[in-house]
Amino acid sequence: MIALNKPFTPCLTKLTTYLAQVNESGWYTNFGPLHEQLTKRLEDYLGVKNLLLVSNGTLAIQVACKTLNINSAITTPFSFVATTSSLLWQGIDTAFCDIDAQSYNLCPVALDKALAQNNKYDGIVATHVYGNPCDIFAFDKLARKYRKKVVYDAAHAFGVRVDGQSVLNFGDASTLSFHATKVFHTVEGGAIVFKRREDYEKAKQLINFGLDNGAITDVGINAKLNEYQSAVGLTILDEIDNILAHRAGLFELYKSRLEGVVDMPKWCSSANYNGAYQSILLKDENQKQRVKAKLEACEIQSRDYFSPSLNQVFKSDINMPISEDVAARVLCLPLHFDMSIADAEEVCNAVLQEVGQ
Secondary structure: OEOOOOOOOOOHHHHHHHHHHHHHHOOOOOOOHHHHHHHHHHHHHHOOOOEEEEOOHHHHHHHHHHHOOOOEEEEOOOOOHHHHHHHHHOOOEEEEOOEOOOOOOEOHHHHHHHHHHOOOOOEEEEEOHHHOOOOHHHHHHHHHHHOOEEEEEOOOOOOOEEOOEEHHHOOOEEEEEOOOOOOOOOOOOEEEEEOOHHHHHHHHHHOEOOEEOOEEOOOOOEOOOOHHHHHHHHHHHOOHHHHHHHHHHHHHHHHHHHEOOEEOOOOOOOEOOOOOOEEEEOOOHHHHHHHHHHHHHOOEOOEOOOOOOHHHHOOOOOOOHHHHHHHHHEEEEOOOOOOOHHHHHHHHHHHHHHHOO
């Protein structure tokens, strides 16, 4: 079986060394030494400031919106369910805007039209789908034009740069997921990168029950990352260059073999690849089902990711024709560190046999 995804396994020897430090100090959570070390190393590696570790990527979105005082938001229907459910769970008035047919990201042209018609929203929540950066410069202009806060769901975008700069430096905040299935993980976990230091300081209090030196400053929550999770992150961060290089290589192999045969997202021309996901877009739903059946017969896993379009899940009264069309035809193929070049070639061969190339 060629698995769709497989978490990167941390080196037990290195991990045990870190865990021994935790046990020796007796400091297991609450911004401990490994937490602070991981924060600093991630900021240096990613080229960002004001990075706040949190316990998962869903809470990252919620804390970012709470910090930025976003009570209503317009977002993408083509993303993992947590992008929308995190907003709804927090009582944020949420609406959808359709995606760009080529990148599958939130469409700035459609967003401009939507905001011109209804400017009631406090913020924009956009996903860098599959790690492919949104049109960040267009969103910057829209944010200024309509005076909106922008939160990027960058769960897939670890290590991605645009024009040499981390994509996490754009918007008012960018959120990361460090779930076990992600390029970099802490088993469960996440982070928020804030543009402004004052927002970082406020959020740090919010994730610690709203406490500041023992005084209650706001209604907070417990969203801290603990020392054992930080130990996993530090262990994997030692291997991250190899992880990204191997995954990007597999992504490029898929691209070279399948481009022109099936559709793929149009990647931001000034951004690098991190190999977070490999999606293909089939001609129609029937062809997708045939490809899925072929892959299954070859013991290759695949997934409708993302499907269905979230406006259909959460009963929006406005159709999102592009998102709905892409969600009906998209299929994600296996891509993870433990895949070999031969595995990727096998997947490509199975797809090509079914689509007739």
